[in-house]
Amino acid sequence: MKNKVLLGLSGGVDSSLAALLLKDAGYEVVGVYLFSSLSRDESDSAAAAAEFCGIPFEKADITRELEEKVCSYFVNEYCSGATPSPCIVCNPKVKFKALFDAADRLGAEFVATGHYARMGLTEKGERAIFTGIGRNDQSYMLCRMGRELYSRLLFPLGGFSKDEVRSMAAERGIPTADKPDSMEICFIPSDDRIGFIESRIGSAEKLKGNFVDDGGRILGPHLGIHRYTVGQRKRLGIALGYPAYVSRIDPGTNSVVLTPSGGEYDTTVRVSDCIWHLECGEEFEADIRVRHSAGFTRGIVRKKGTGAELYFENGVRAAAPGQFAVFYVNGAIAGSGRIEG
Secondary structure (H helix, E strand, O other): OOEEEEEEEEHHHHHHOOOOHHHOOOOOOEEEEEEEOOOOOHHHHHHHHHHHHHHEEEEEHHHHHHHHHHHHHHHHHOOOOOOOOOHHHHHHHHHHHHHHHHHHHHOOOOOEOOOOEEEEEEOOOOEEEEEEEEHHHHHHOOOOOHHHHHHHEEOOOOOOHHHHHHHHHOOOOOOOOOOOOOOOOOOOOOOOOOHHHHHOOOOHHHOOOEEEOOOEEEEEEEEOOHHOOOOOOOOOOOOOOOOEEEEEEEEEOEEEEEEOOOOOOEEEEEEEEEEEEEOOOEEEEEEOOOOOOOOOOEEEEEEHHHHHHHEEEEEOOOOEEEEEEEEEEEEEEEEEEEOOO
């Protein structure tokens, strides 16, 4: 047997197939389900998946860590006019920390998940996180993982598309092969983001203000800056007679700036708190992603102290403060930083 692997096991098709692929490769696999009182309880499905795959199974409670390090951050960012990235923050601070703690306790050398990403070596021999295959790439969500963990990370599904995973799962009789993907934020199972935020702050009165145009002219009232994000067009609650997008949110005045089509693009974006995964020069070209659902935009990264400035010849759409910009070089994550504007 190869070394022991601790697998984050949700009970869905991805982690279930990952367990079987790891066993096929000769690893000793232990499944761990991370549960929280804030989230939908899928522990029975995870336990059933472990039994089907023939692996030991444990549960670990992450309720307190999720509340302290992710939920409070999530609410504070929206109330400050920013757009948070809860999964990006959760992965290093809560999810993978809990998995590595369990791995160390159980004597497992490796930690694996069902993320659609790949571990590999760059042309310079640096170990790095690479994009997954096709539209299900989830490498963006791993952009804040520490390089010291790279030698212990395994992503068994990184070389497959979602369709291939479902097909292989069906062939092997995995019961969840056709189970729909979960799309909501784990700690908001109702998928009511606004309701979740307002339940935490008590009243949204202090967040109300006005929609304004690029020149500061008042266009009408809004119900709170926590309801909007840069690049948003739908569900604004105001009719202007032309397509309008959120281009900026000012928490000082509670103003939500609306702009006609095209105004949501920026040619220069500032980022702070950069983490560097690869050795890069002070200035380099990269494929840049400014949110999980966005494609790649070619740009230039110029380091500035602990942050960087990003330059896009043709602009980049909806670079929302609070989200993370991730810089890729030849498919590998070179670094990331929090978007400031």
